[in-house]
Amino acid sequence: xxxxxxxxxxxxxxxxxxxxxxxxxxxxxxxxxxxxxxxxxxxxxxxxxxxxxxxxxxxxxxxxxxxxxxxxxxxxxxxxxxxxxxxxxxxxxxxxxxxxxxxxxxxxxxxxxxxxxxxxxxxxxxxxxxxxxxxxxxxxxxxxxxxxxxxxxxxxxxxxxxxxxxxxxxxxxxxxxxxxxxxxxxxxxxxxxxxxxxxxxxxxxxxxxxxxxxxxxxxxxxxxxxxxxxxxxxxxxxxxxxxxxxxxxxxxxxxxxxxxxxxxxxxxxxxxxxxxxxxxxxxxxxxxxxxxxxxxxxxxxxxxxxxxxxxxxxxxxxxxxxxxxxxxxxxxxxxxxxxxxxxxxxxxxxxxxxxxxxxxxxxxxxxxxxxxxxxxxxxxxxxxxxxxxxxxxxxxx
Amino acid sequence: xxxxxxxxxxxxxxxxxxxxxxxxxxxxxxxxxxxxxxxxxxxxxxxxxxxxxxxxxxxxxxxxxxxxxxxxxxxxxxxxxxxxxxxxxxxxxxxxxxxxxxxxxxxxxxxxxxxxxxxxxxxxxxxxxxxxxxxxxxxxxxxxxxxxxxxxxxxxxxxxxxxxxxxxxxxxxxxxxxxxxxxxxxxxxxxxxxxxxxxxxxxxxxxxxxxxxxxxxxxxxxxxxxxxxxxxxxxxxxxxxxxxxxxxxxxxxxxxxxxxxxxxxxxxxxxxxxxxxxxxxxxxxxxxxxxxxxxxxxxxxxxxxxxxxxxxxxxxxxxxxxxxxxxxxxxxxxxxxxxxxxxxxxxxxxxxxxxxxxxxxxxxxxxxxxxxxxxxxxxxxxxxxxxxxxxxxxxxx
Numbered sequence: 001x002x003x004x005x006x007x008x009x010x011x012x013x014x015x016x017x018x019x020x021x022x023x024x025x026x027x028x029x030x031x032x033x034x035x036x037x038x039x040x041x042x043x044x045x046x047x048x049x050x051x052x053x054x055x056x057x058x059x060x061x062x063x064x065x066x067x068x069x070x071x072x073x074x075x076x077x078x079x080x081x082x083x084x085x086x087x088x089x090x091x092x093x094x095x096x097x098x099x100x101x102x103x104x105x106x107x108x109x110x111x112x113x114x115x116x117x118x119x120x121x122x123x124x125x126x127x128x129x130x131x132x133x134x135x136x137x138x139x140x141x142x143x144x145x146x147x148x149x150x151x152x153x154x155x156x157x158x159x160x161x162x163x164x165x166x167x168x169x170x171x172x173x174x175x176x177x178x179x180x181x182x183x184x185x186x187x188x189x190x191x192x193x194x195x196x197x198x199x200x201x202x203x204x205x206x207x208x209x210x211x212x213x214x215x216x217x218x219x220x221x222x223x224x225x226x227x228x229x230x231x232x233x234x235x236x237x238x239x240x241x242x243x244x245x246x247x248x249x250x251x252x253x254x255x256x257x258x259x260x261x262x263x264x265x266x267x268x269x270x271x272x273x274x275x276x277x278x279x280x281x282x283x284x285x286x287x288x289x290x291x292x293x294x295x296x297x298x299x300x301x302x303x304x305x306x307x308x309x310x311x312x313x314x315x316x317x318x319x320x321x322x323x324x325x326x327x328x329x330x331x332x333x334x335x336x337x338x339x340x341x342x343x344x345x346x347x348x349x350x351x352x353x354x355x356x357x358x359x360x361x362x363x364x365x366x367x368x369x370x371x372x373x374x375x376x377x378x379x380x381x382x383x384x385x386x387x388x389x390x391x392x393x394x395x396x397x
Numbered sequence: 398x399x400x401x402x403x404x405x406x407x408x409x410x411x412x413x414x415x416x417x418x419x420x421x422x423x424x425x426x427x428x429x430x431x432x433x434x435x436x437x438x439x440x441x442x443x444x445x446x447x448x449x450x451x452x453x454x455x456x457x458x459x460x461x462x463x464x465x466x467x468x469x470x471x472x473x474x475x476x477x478x479x480x481x482x483x484x485x486x487x488x489x490x491x492x493x494x495x496x497x498x499x500x501x502x503x504x505x506x507x508x509x510x511x512x513x514x515x516x517x518x519x520x521x522x523x524x525x526x527x528x529x530x531x532x533x534x535x536x537x538x539x540x541x542x543x544x545x546x547x548x549x550x551x552x553x554x555x556x557x558x559x560x561x562x563x564x565x566x567x568x569x570x571x572x573x574x575x576x577x578x579x580x581x582x583x584x585x586x587x588x589x590x591x592x593x594x595x596x597x598x599x600x601x602x603x604x605x606x607x608x609x610x611x612x613x614x615x616x617x618x619x620x621x622x623x624x625x626x627x628x629x630x631x632x633x634x635x636x637x638x639x640x641x642x643x644x645x646x647x648x649x650x651x652x653x654x655x656x657x658x659x660x661x662x663x664x665x666x667x668x669x670x671x672x673x674x675x676x677x678x679x680x681x682x683x684x685x686x687x688x689x690x691x692x693x694x695x696x697x698x699x700x701x702x703x704x705x706x707x708x709x710x711x712x713x714x715x716x717x718x719x720x721x722x723x724x725x726x727x728x729x730x731x732x733x734x735x736x737x738x739x740x741x742x743x744x745x746x747x748x749x750x751x752x753x754x755x756x757x758x759x760x761x762x763x764x765x766x767x768x769x770x771x772x773x774x775x776x777x778x779x780x781x782x783x784x785x786x787x788x789x790x791x792x793x794x
Contacts, residue, residue: 002509025509026579029477030448042508047444051427076706080426111439112399112422176607178706179576182423210573309473309575313710 002028002044003190003306010246012236013287014300016197017246020205022307026183045190053189054081056167057256058160062152063173064089065097070174070315072104075116077178078171079185084116085159087152092120106394115396117159117388121145121152129383133158135375150273150369157262157372159388162381167192169202169256174315183308188256191304199261200302201277203249206312223322225251227350228275228329231343235279235333238340239288249305250275251329254312261301263373264293268366272328276366278303279336288338323356331363399425399441400587400703407643409633410684411697413594414643417602419704423580442587450586451478453564454653455557459549460570461486462494467571467712469501472513474575475568476582481513482556484549489517503791512793514556514785518542518549526780530555532772547670547766554659554769556785559778564589566599566653571712580705585653588701596658597699598674600646603709621722622648624747625672628730628740632676635737636685646702647672648726658698660770661690665763669725673763675700676733685735720753728760 002025006018024042031046059082063071078084086105090097098120109116119126127144130136138154140146145155153170160168169188175181184204191202209222228250237243249255251274257265265284268276281301284292291297333339334347351357399422403415421439428443456479460468475481483502487494495517506513516523524541527533535551537543542552550567557565566585572578581601588599606619625647634640646652648671654662662681665673678698681689688694730736731744748754 024473024505025477025511026474026575027476028509029451054426073706076421077423079424080422108421112425113441114422176708177574177576178423179574179580183576309470311573 001026001050001186001190002042003187005041005043006194006304007041008246010236010244012240012282014285014291014297015281015303016300017303018305019246020248020305020307023183023187023309026186026309043190043194045193049193050186050189051079051081053167053192054079054185056165057081057185057188058083058085058156058163058165058168059185060085060087060153060156060160060168060170061173062087062089062149062156062170063101064149065091066173067315068100068104070176071101072108073178074171074173074175074181075105075108077175077181079182080112080114082169082185083160083163083165084114085156085163086116086118087121087156088118089121089147089152092122102395109396110394113396117163117392118395119155119159119388119391121147121155125387126155126384129380130375132383133376133380135370135380137369146269148269150267150269153273154267154369154372157259158375158377158380159384161259161263161372161377162385165259167256167258168262170254172253172314176313176315177310180308180310180312183310184254187306187308191256191306192258195258195302195304197299197302198258199296199299200258200304201261201281202256202304202306203252204254205249205252205305205307206310207308208311210311210313222251223354224325224329227326227354228333231330231333231347231350232275232278234343234346235336235339236282238343239286239338247278250278251325261296264296264371266368266371268328268332268368270328271325272332272366275329276332276368279332279338283336283338286338322354326354327351327356327363328366332366334363335365398423398447398583398587399439400584402438402440403591403701404438405643407633407637407641409637409679411682411688411694412678412700413697414700415702416643417645417702417704420580420584420706423583423706440587440591442590446590447583447586448476448478450564450589451476451582453562454478454582454585455480455482455553455560455562455565456582457482457484457550457553457557457565457567458570459484459486459546459553459567460498461546462488463570464712465497465501467573468498469505470575471568471570471572471578472502472505474572474578476579477509477511479566479582480557480560480562481511482553482560483513483515484518484553485515486518486544486549489519499792506793507791510793514560514789515792516552516556516785516788518544518552522784523552523781526777527772529780530773530777532767532777534766543666545666547664547666550670551664551766551769554656555772555774555777556781558656558660558769558774559782562656564653564655565659567651569650569711573710573712574707577705577707577709580707581651584703584705588653588703589655592655592699592701594696594699595655596693596696597655597701598658598678599653599701599703600649601651602646602649602702602704603707604705605708607708607710619648620719620751621726624723624751625726625730628727628744628747629672629675631740631743632730632733632736633679635740636683636735644675647675648722658693661693661768663765663768665725665729665765667725668722669729669763672726673729673765676729676735677765680733680735683735719751723751724748724753724760725763729763731760732762
């Protein structure tokens with residue numbers, strides 16, 4: 001594939017945030033024997049390079065009672081070399097939707113001769129393995145893993161670490177277009193292939209997000225993204241002293257990390273998870289607060305923002321209200337130890353204007369989890385590996 | 398990629414019509430050194446094979462005043478190895494939209510280092526070259542090529558022959574998803590790679606065609622397709638004596654042919670073009686009427702129908718009324734020399750029921766063009782080659 005070269009990189013301590021890079025061509029064909037002179041503005045990422053990174057990547061699909069046809073479409077778009085990890089929090093009682101997902105995945109793996117892993121978020125064996133690995137952070141009062149996409153993502157990270165993958169990428173299960181899923185994964189691979197540091201993150205910016213209401217309108221920016229990005233940029237500006245618009249993917253659900261980076265970040269729950277990742281990176285490696293990890297700081301943490309060719313068309317959920325999505329994300333910025341008075345004021349004003357807060361109220365403080373690195377991976381592997389393979393004996397394992 | 402094996406093949410004289418084959422996996426990764434035993438129901442088409450066929454393929458994009466953003470998206474989805482041929486019938490007077498398309502294409506080719514050709518349907522040099530090549534069939538009273546997508550397709554076929562391609566595939570310019578375009582081309586390549594005859598056609602069946610009206614509804618069958626397929630199947634059944642539902646892509650705009658097949662078929666204009674291709678194949682090679690081409694009949698003519706993973710989401714045009722699309726297609730079946738009384742009756746009943754005809758009226762008889770093979774390709778090449786290269790000097794030529 002061909003993508004734009006990073007034209008501008010903003011530095012914040014040892015964090016390097018690259019400006020948006022557009023995808024120019026989905027499929028750039030064969031590697032030519034003689035490398036042609038490329039335009040300085042364009043990077044050609046060879047198929048072989050993409051596949052090298054896909055081989056080292058786990059693609060995580062967190063799902064909860066998603067339509068099976070959408071789920072099936074999403075998995076069919078994940079490039080073959082990637083390990084698919086599904087963490088489901090779907091219903092098991094009235095109708096066993098988890099079983100249906102497992103069956104769909106098994107059938108797909110059977111016909112395509114590939115491997116995948118699926119686990120239920122409320123699995124009791126999993127809940128038992130967590131405290132044994134010294135990692136009780138995701139457990140609720142009932143002793144099982146709490147609800148929430150962020151919790152599902154963290155389970156998947158532990159499984160990806162167990163499977164000895166080097167990269168982990170997240171893809172929502174509600175995407176209508178398998179071809180978009182395929183492009184996201186290629187973007188992840190492309191980003192990692194040009195990273196100079198082993199501590200890297202790739203966040204996806206959709207070219208358009210079509211709004212379906214009396215025809216099609218190709219919106220570029222959702223309201224929530226716009227406001228989150230503005231506040232995130234204000235947080236950076238107030239420390240660097242230069243106004244910036246560098247962050248354009250503050251809320252990106254579609255994103256990927258090297259596991260070396262993923263395992264040294266704390267995570268927020270709920271809709272705060274994606275913005276908090278950036279806040280954690282700025283806090284840990286921005287050079288303002290004590291460094292979170294010496295080696296990572298030495299290599300630097302790289303953030304790429306890739307803009308896809310495909311628009312993003314996903315299932316509209318009635319429950320995704322603007323306020324509900326906006327509040328936790330801005331909360332993660334507001335409560336950052338980096339957040340200066342002017343950014344706090346900006347956040348409060350935005351939230352009051354959007355009727356998400358009343359004057360005098362404050363946004364909620366995100367609950368931060370331990371770093372995944374704190375888990376005893378060896379113990380977790382001992383407890384989970386065999387069980388997970390048994391559970392997935394039909395999905396290529 | 399992985400697709401289903403053809404499970405069932407219907408024979409009609411020397412025509413082999415394969416039942417629908419689903420795409421199972423978009424990207425099946427690297428060729429493994431040891432070919433694994435595949436499931437008998439599944440075909441894995443290696444990347445290298447797909448690229449071999451893409452190299453020999455011209456992808457034709459007929460366009461008329463399409464939104465530039467959609468046009469740009471479509472070309473970005475065409476795999477690199479294919480030669481893009483754009484035949485535009487866009488406005489040139491008030492606003493020179495053709496120039497905008499040419500600029501967009503040049504820019505894309507510049508950054509992606511690839512080749513493309515664009516020509517305007519009303520180009521006077523083209524209009525002059527046609528009669529010199531002994532091919533006056535597409536010309537209107539003003540001496541220029543007539544309006545119409547079918548006419549644009551035929552110009553593109555001549556150009557593809559001139560460019561010494563072996564396959565030609567058609568893709569509409571109004572597709573919202575570059576990732577779908579990419580899949581169509583791969584389906585074409587996959588179909589040709591499993592064809593046993595050099596006279597082959599691949600037609601695309603969309604998994605779903607979302608209807609946007611108060612939310613999303615994933616329709617599988619449009620009304621026009623349903624009726625056209627039923628009448629086409631009736632035409633076959635009445636000759637073979639066995640009822641059939643084999644044709645599921647009677648109206649497929651997204652389709653491809655080997656040029657050896659393409660050059661020996663006559664074409665209808667307007668919305669009749671795609672159904673007429675099948676009718677022409679049945680007439681020429683079904684064994685009921687005199688054979689149209691001895692060599693092709695000896696090899697047999699193969700029709701593949703591939704069902705994509707991606708849904709098809711395209712620009713809705715107010716002008717595409719059901720009747721307007723239905724009438725010409727059914728006309729091509731009705732007026733076929735193969736069409737028996739019962740099929741004619743079925744067609745009239747359907748058209749009356751859809752308010753497309755009044756009782757006593759008949760559907761219009763399609764105007765059939767000469768076979769492209771009748772054109773003097775050498776003369777056409779002499780007249781057009783240099784001019785076309787000059788016209789496209791910025792698009793990689």
